[in-house]
Amino acid sequence: MLRSTRTAGRRGALWGASAAAALTACGAGGAGGYAAVGPPPASATAARPTGSVTLVPLDTPTPPASTKSPADGKTSASAPALPPPTGAKSGRSSTHSPPPTPTTAPTTAPSTPAALTWGAPVRKPTDHRWCEDVTLSFRNSGGTAVLSGKVTFGTHIIGTLGIDWATIESTEQLPAPIAAxxxxxxxxxxxxxxxxxxLGMHIETRDVSVEWH
Incomplete structure (x- = not known):
């Protein structure tokens, strides 16, 4: 005699009904038959979980972080970081040296031309009454040296009574160079x-003119 086992609950009822159906089928087949009794197959309907459930979200793009200003209480999304410019290396900054500033050569004031002056001739008699030594002092107050020139003397012939009978010119070389x-x-x-x-007359060199360059 096959004993019937009862199982409390919905699953137990289903299992009991399945077992009874199996026994009936076996009895109909003749003597010596048997039926295997076991748990019923799993139901196609998923049972509702009875414990705590933790939901794990799928991998989705992380939304930009939001910042909240304490002053107005508004929330604003921060802009996503921009990619570095093409050709730039991460973590490095390239600097360019400014072009060198052109330098200007110091300018010098142009030299002023030579400015030659001289004093009155200093006369000294010689052993001949028709000759005398004449000395001149020159000064160049310009910014350029006097390189060459000539001196023209005017020699007066004086008679016994002091009469100026004639003036004779002669030319000599300037004692150049005369520095600035x-x-x-x-x-x-x-x-x-x-x-x-x-005899009884003499000369006096009084006039002087100078040309220079």
């Missing part, structure tokens, strides 16, 4: 023709 802001003296023996100065 420099001084230089020159001495020449100035003569006229001897027949122009008879």
């Amino acid at each position: 802001n420099g001084r230089k003296d020159g001495t020449w023996t100035v003569c006229v023709d001897a027949w122009r100065v008879p």
Whole structure:
């Protein structure tokens, strides 16, 4: 005699009904038959869980973090970080040296031209009455040296009574060079023709003109 086992609950009722159906089928087949009794197959309907359930979200893009300003209480989404510019290396910043500033050569004031002056001739008699030594002092107050030039003397022939009978010119070379802001003296023996100065007469070199460059 097969004993019937009861199982409390819904699953037990289903299992009992299945077992009874199996026994009936076996009895109909003749003597010596048997039926295996076991738990019923799993129901196609999923049972509702009775414990605590933890929901795990799928991998989704993380929304931008939001910031809340304490002043107005509004929430604003921060802008996503921009990718670095093409060609730039991460973690490095490239700096470019500014182009060198062109330098200007110091300018010098242009030199002023030579400015030559001289004093009155200093005369000294010689052993001949138709000659005398004449000395001139020159001063160059300009910014350029005097490189060359000439001196023209005017020699007066004076008679016994002091009459100026004639003036004879003669030319000599300037004592160049005379440096800028420099001084230089020159001495020449100035003569006229001897027949122009008879006995009792003499000469006086009074006039001086100078050309220079």
